[in-house]
Every structure is written in C-alpha cells, then in structure tokens.
Amino acid sequence: MRTMSGDQVEAAVAGCTAALRPAVDRDWGAVDAGGLEWSCRETAEHVASDLLAYAGQLAGRARDAYVPFEITLDEGTGNAGVLHVVETTGALFAATVRTTPPGVRAFHPYPFGSADREGFAAMGVAEVLLHTHDIARGLGIPYEPSPDLAAAVLAWLFPHVRPDTEPWPTLLWATGRGELPGRAPVTGWRWCNNLVLPAGRVTLTGIRPAVADDIRLGGTGGLDWLGGAPHEGTRQACAALMSAYERGVLRPEFGVFALVRRDDGRAVGSVSFHGAPDEEGRVEIGYDLVEAARGQGCATEAVRSLTEWALARDDVDTVVAAIAADNLPSQSVASRAGFVRAAVEEERTAREAHGMADGLRLYLRRA
Known part of the structure; x- marks a missing residue:
C-alpha cells in the first residue's frame, strides 16, 4: 500500500531543501517561479504557509473555514532563513499528521469540503x-x-x-506543468479528496485507489475491520475500482465506500456503485457486510443514505440493485432502503440492455 503520513511530508521537505539550498545566494525575489506569477521567494514562502495552514486545520479540527491565522516572516529573512522556515513548518505539519487520530476530518474546500489526515498529508506533499x-x-x-x-x-x-x-511526469501533466504523449494538455485542474457521508450509525468513507489496491490484494487498506478483514465482496468491489482507475475512467464519487462505525471506528462492510451513471441517469449499487455486523441495520442505513445522495444529483435518475433470487437478507435491505421490485418487463429489459444475469432480481429506487 502506498502510505501517506508524516514520513512522506518529511521526505518531501528534505528533498525540497536539498535541491534549493545550493541556490540560496541567488536573488529569489527577482526571478519568477516557472509557470507562476509569483517570484521564487514568494513561492517558497507560500510552501511554508501551506504547511503551517494544513497543520492548523488538522490541529484545530476546523469545520467550516480556514483557521484565521497566517505566517509572516521577519523582515530581512534571507533565502536560507526561508528554507529553515519550510523545514520548521514541515516538521510541525508532519507531527500533526502523526498525532491526528484516524477518521478525523477538517475543512478543505476541494472538492467535498473536508479532508482527513492522509488527505492533508498528500496535499502538503503535493504543494512541496x-x-x-x-x-x-x-x-x-x-x-x-x-x-x-x-x-x-x-x-x-x-x-x-x-x-x-512514470509518476513524476504524470503528476506534472495532471497539474498543467508538462505534457504526456497521447494525452491532451491540462489547462485547469483540482485534486480530489475522498467523499465522506453520514449514514446513521456508520460513516460512508470513500475508498481511494491507494487503499483499494491494498484491499484487492488481500490487505486491510489501513482500516480496522471488524473480524480482522473485509468481506470478499469488498475486495471484488475494490478490484473493479482499480480497473477503472488504471483505465482512467474512474469517477471517485461513484466508487467504493467503507462503512465505518461511528462509535468505535471499525469498518464493517462496504457499499459501492458499479460505475458512473449511464446516459439514462441509471447507476447500479451493491453492498456487503462482514458476518459479525449483519442483522443490525447498518447496511440499510448505508444504502439509504448513499442512494439519497445519488438521487439528489442532476445526473442520476434511478438507482438499481441486482440481487440473487435466494439472497433474502439483501432483498430486505433494499426494500427497507426504499427500493421496490421491478416489473417483469423491466427485469427482462435489464437483462437484454444491461447484461443482467438470469437468476437476479432487479430492485429500483427513482428520484
């Protein structure tokens, strides 16, 4: 699993200072940073400011806005001093990431209003x-x-x-700083933290590719699973997510979500979309729980919440669930979450148009 922690923050900062220290005798204020309207000096100060701001967001558990403070360097600080500030704010940020408990989120605007400790660490590393x-x-x-x-x-x-x-050229391309053969130039971009949704007793936590890759290969994805491991259905859903990611067609808000209990932070299952909505506004959903968590209503709460989130969007008209005829517990979950059994003709059409296998029953919930 590709981890993202204080270690990666420290490694990024160390690489930054090692690269820039040989040029501290240059006039950074007189030279524009490549591709930016800031000078090299302003850009270095921006890095320090971001590292401290991210530490403040996590440490202050900011909910709706940035913590209202900013960094100001002493008058007369030279380039060597700026790098010292970058090192210092990097160390403070790395320590904050390490001491922030799992699941804690703080405000960041892109794209869903918050980020966890790994998301903030990744943003800090990206900035550096x-x-x-x-x-x-x-x-x-x-x-x-x-x-x-x-x-x-x-x-x-x-x-x-x-x-x-080649990940470095790919990252430069993805942020409008370079070219890649066969890919159109990037003229506007945002990074994407994971989507998290409340769902009664559980929180739906969007699974990123870094986590999905570990789960599909037999790991835990860094989550504390009830029973020690995810259900096989979750591994299959993560494999499908990774297939979409590796083909460049993943829409992360229509990916896989871990069900994390709010009272103890343990993961008990997953709910996932089988891809983005089609041209008809139809999207399919699936779900599973570890055995020890079944029969307690968590799946119903998760499916209902994710379905209502989807149906509130302009690009979703219908959420469907294809369930085996003998899987009565799963059918009950769908019914309690507001789904209704499709008519015989709808099921026949689904088999023909969408490749639904024989022996499955189609459940629908419409906007």
Whole structure:
C-alpha cells in the first residue's frame, strides 16, 4: 500500500531543501517561479504557509473555514532563513499528521469540503513537490523528487487520472506543468479528496485507489475491520475500482465506500456503485457486510443514505440493485432502503440492455 503520513511530508521537505539550498545566494525575489506569477521567494514562502495552514486545520479540527491565522516572516529573512522556515513548518505539519487520530476530518474546500489526515498529508506533499519544481525551474537548477512520492500523491489525490509508468511526469501533466504523449494538455485542474457521508450509525468513507489496491490484494487498506478483514465482496468491489482507475475512467464519487462505525471506528462492510451513471441517469449499487455486523441495520442505513445522495444529483435518475433470487437478507435491505421490485418487463429489459444475469432480481429506487 502506498502510505501517506508524516514520513512522506518529511521526505518531501528534505528533498525540497536539498535541491534549493545550493541556490540560496541567488536573488529569489527577482526571478519568477516557472509557470507562476509569483517570484521564487514568494513561492517558497507560500510552501511554508501551506504547511503551517494544513497543520492548523488538522490541529484545530476546523469545520467550516480556514483557521484565521497566517505566517509572516521577519523582515530581512534571507533565502536560507526561508528554507529553515519550510523545514520548521514541515516538521510541525508532519507531527500533526502523526498525532491526528484516524477518521478525523477538517475543512478543505476541494472538492467535498473536508479532508482527513492522509488527505492533508498528500496535499502538503503535493504543494512541496510541485512548487519546488516551479522554483527550481525559475532558478534553472535540477530537481526531481522520488517517484514513490509522486506516485503516492497521484494515488491519494488524483483518482481521476490514469496512472502512468512514470509518476513524476504524470503528476506534472495532471497539474498543467508538462505534457504526456497521447494525452491532451491540462489547462485547469483540482485534486480530489475522498467523499465522506453520514449514514446513521456508520460513516460512508470513500475508498481511494491507494487503499483499494491494498484491499484487492488481500490487505486491510489501513482500516480496522471488524473480524480482522473485509468481506470478499469488498475486495471484488475494490478490484473493479482499480480497473477503472488504471483505465482512467474512474469517477471517485461513484466508487467504493467503507462503512465505518461511528462509535468505535471499525469498518464493517462496504457499499459501492458499479460505475458512473449511464446516459439514462441509471447507476447500479451493491453492498456487503462482514458476518459479525449483519442483522443490525447498518447496511440499510448505508444504502439509504448513499442512494439519497445519488438521487439528489442532476445526473442520476434511478438507482438499481441486482440481487440473487435466494439472497433474502439483501432483498430486505433494499426494500427497507426504499427500493421496490421491478416489473417483469423491466427485469427482462435489464437483462437484454444491461447484461443482467438470469437468476437476479432487479430492485429500483427513482428520484
């Protein structure tokens, strides 16, 4: 599993300062950072500011806005001092990431209003890597970070970007800083933290490619699973997510969500979409629970909440669930979540148009 923690923050900062320190005697204020309207000096100060701000968001458990403070360097601080500030704010941020409990989220606007400790760590690493590149380009000095760091940023923050064998050029392309053969230039971009939705006694936590890859290969994805491991259905759903990611067609908000109990933080199952909505506004949903969590209503709460989230969107008209005829518990979950059994003709059409296998029953919930 490609981890994202304080270790990666420290590694990114160490690479930044090592690359830029040989040029501290240059006038950074007189040179624009490559591709930016800021000077190299302003860009370096921005990196320090972001690292401290991210630490503040996590430490302050900010809910609706940025914590209202910012960093100001002492007058007369030279370039060596700026790098010292980058090192210091990086250390503070790394320590904050390490001491923030799992599941804690704080405000960040892109794209769903919050991020967890891994998301903030990934954003901090991205800021350091990309802006060190910008500064080095402006100064005309070499810089190339660890491919592992670039790959981790992609797997945690860019689930919509097809991974490439060369992660650093891919990250530069994804942020409008470079070209890749066969891909159109990027003129506007945002990274993507995972979507998290409340669902009664559980929280639906969007599973990123970095996590899905570990789960499909037999791991836990860093989650504390009731019973020690996810259900096989969750592994299959994560394999499907990774297939979409590797083909560059993943829409992360229509991916896989872990069901995490709010009272103890343990994962008990998953609910997932089988892809993005089709041209008719139809999207399919599936779900499973570890055996020890069944019969307690968690699946119903999760399916109902995710279905209502989907139906509130302009691009979804119908949520469907195809359930084996002998899987009565799953049919009961669908019914309690507001689904109704499709008519015989609808089931026949679904088999013909959407490849639904014989022996499955179709349940629908419409907007």
